[in-house]
Amino acid sequence: MPVTLAELARRFGAQVRGAGETQITGVADLERAGPGQIAYVGDKSHRRRLGTSAAAALILNATDAAAHRGNALVVDNPQLCFAHIAAFLHEPVRNATGIHARALVDATARIAPTAVIGSDTVIEASAVIGVDVEIGPGCYVGRGAEIGAGTKLIGHVWIGANSVLGCRCVLQPGVIVGSDGFGYVLDGERWVKVPQLGRVVVGDDVEIGANSTIDRGALNDTTIGDGVKIDNLVQVAHNVRIGEHTAIAACVGIAGSTVIGKRCAIGGQVGITGHLSIADDVRVLAKSLVASSIVAAGTYSSAIRTEPAASWRRQVVRLKRLDETEQRLRQLEKEILSLKRGT
Amino acid sequence: MPVTLAELARRFGAQVRGAGETQITGVADLERAGPGQIAYVGDKSHRRRLGTSAAAALILNATDAAAHRGNALVVDNPQLCFAHIAAFLHEPVRNATGIHARALVDATARIAPTAVIGSDTVIEASAVIGVDVEIGPGCYVGRGAEIGAGTKLIGHVWIGANSVLGCRCVLQPGVIVGSDGFGYVLDGERWVKVPQLGRVVVGDDVEIGANSTIDRGALNDTTIGDGVKIDNLVQVAHNVRIGEHTAIAACVGIAGSTVIGKRCAIGGQVGITGHLSIADDVRVLAKSLVASSIVAAGTYSSAIRTEPAASWRRQVVRLKRLDETEQRLRQLEKEILSLKRGT
């Protein structure tokens, strides 16, 4: 159902400019927005296209609003306001309600009456499913696991025994929570498995991306703090602890027992070795290797950008001869010294 | 059922050499091929073993054929001919036909009469499944998704709402298409989710490897061009666009809104950051980081090969002192200049 621009302004704390009675039915990209749609202006590339948008209204900050003649919502943070309005106007369609006839729910599991359980989803003994939880088709919730109020498992998600998920989490398809950690001890040349007995404990408002894996702790727990956002294909090993509001991009691997601070931003394909400690507010750029603890907030990197392969090969040859370069430098320094003495 | 060498030649445009009536029942590796089997000669290592093969016939080019006395199919591209013959002789066994009694198909979904739907597969409302589509067990096809003619979802595949797959695609087990992109905006220290409203649109003849993930667009679509081949455990973020016939090896991560050209070859574990543009016919070598746009065709790299750890550690120490090296060089240059002036 459409809503007026004025009503959106009231709900989301914006100032209206222009025709408050304009009906808004949905959000769109600045370039593609047409009648009934609202877009936002968030960066330079948007600003350049400001004049050409056919959107019914724009969300922008006061500075940009000065340069715009059409309908607008004026706010401090247009992207944030846009996110709220998009969520309001585009509430996801619920595929189902209640417990599907083809869900398999153990008699000892406690399921809130408002929870939704999809087809072919298994809920094992003693599991606890909170109010308004939505569990899609083909999921598994292990013995004794707890899923907090409002959390969504989109589908094909695996939650191992005794895992704990907080409230309002979203787990994308294919996520594995509570798989065994990679713990073995050598007996001669053979690896003997160290039983993995800990849990995964996930806070509130956590999102985990498709096909990411979170191992259970070995003895103690693997813990993911409130508000943490994890992208696709991320590996979180046993006993890792991730601080509140940290964001982790795709394809990151975090090895066992590492502790990551609050509000960190870990770039895509970053690797973090085990038993490290990363301070709060650390930013690691894409594809870097963190192999020792980081004690101070700041931005860290160790990745190198591509260049044409032929010139890169030459750089690598030089790199691999830096030892020799060092020796030649020392030799030159000696010779200059003796020349200077000689003169 | 066996087929004669002559018949294979006729079907696949090859010239027969030797006994055209030879019965061929299957393909094999040059080294292991025996009676009834056909192998191909594609590279030097094959060529070396040419004389020793017990294959009933070989597929080779004219040059290699001159050095071979046995039965043969002579073609320009032996590996390509081999691929066609292998597909012809080894058609995959169909596990099932029709809609499995344990599939869950919404009454409003449109399923072609020749489509196969596996057990415990869910087809949501308004989905459209084309002719000869094969969907294995344990798949999910979301509301309004469209699957083109002849496409196969091998099994345990997740297709999110409104995704579009072209014709003759193959999605290996565990593939996720249409998961939410990683889009958040900060509100103080908290991340607020930006609703992900776009689709994934996949062209014809695309193959996606096991456990790879393709996120839906944020507002517009994530698009995969015709003929694109994606290996296992690859991450394609929201709003990425991949040009026709590009091949992407395993464990690659492509960040949001990046546009990749046609006929590119992206090596394993390559990372490509967001909002970039990669030209057509670009080749990126394994494990490189692409962090700025590439405007010209060619081969690019930034990866370094292993060496013994002890010597590598020394190189890294030198690398991390390159600033100091530079200063020493400058100092030497100055001193030489003054020596030259002095003399």
Next chain:
Amino acid sequence: MPVTLAELARRFGAQVRGAGETQITGVADLERAGPGQIAYVGDKSHRRRLGTSAAAALILNATDAAAHRGNALVVDNPQLCFAHIAAFLHEPVRNATGIHARALVDATARIAPTAVIGSDTVIEASAVIGVDVEIGPGCYVGRGAEIGAGTKLIGHVWIGANSVLGCRCVLQPGVIVGSDGFGYVLDGERWVKVPQLGRVVVGDDVEIGANSTIDRGALNDTTIGDGVKIDNLVQVAHNVRIGEHTAIAACVGIAGSTVIGKRCAIGGQVGITGHLSIADDVRVLAKSLVASSIVAAGTYSSAIRTEPAASWRRQVVRLKRLDETEQRLRQLEKEILSLKRGT
């Protein structure tokens, strides 16, 4: 049920120190262990906390035992003994027995009477499931696949047609075994699929981590040796062969036809390109790229650790100018030579 310290000593070949009649009910971390719990002392950080543990008993070596006054089991390798005792005291709860009413087992599959098959699991024609095999919910076992005695597929696991798994393996959730390899040949600008006809053959005592993928061979087989341990999100391409007792950490990618030796240790996020041969007892450090064969045992690396991004950027600028640095060095060497001649 609790067991006495003396009984544990007898079972696991340890010497008892202190009260052998002490009842032990479980294992715990040294720091958290309380009454009834046994912990172990395995490294320096443990040793420091030796005096403060409230554990009912400790497992330690003779040296550490000398410094400890409480109950103890004295052994050569405390961590190994701990692993055995943990497995003994914490046997996993079986969720089910027999064939679930909602499993789909083909009439021609051969299932040992002691095997467990979970709900919504599909066993195709001619598959062979050995004694004491446990297959969790939502798994798929393809036509003609063989699962050896005592092997566990935890759940949501995909085993492709004709795959062979040995005895006592453990496959974590989301594992894909037997997906098609990434094999294509160019026909002009189009990729033509090379049919993937080989198998995956996995030895005994292999463990494969969550969401890892093992491709079937193209013509011959992909093989994983006895005792190999593979962590989460690892990609093993077609025709790879991995030697016995090799351990592979998370997010590793191994390209096609590469052969890895016995007892290797491959660090997290390592990439190994195709058609290589890696010797026995090779250790590759995290995030390295192996792009040529390794013929000798030893430790190898090519990764660089993070540093603050600002200084790293300077190093990279220097790195990219190494060609210029080399030229300046040569120039200096020439000038010094002529200066020396001049003097």
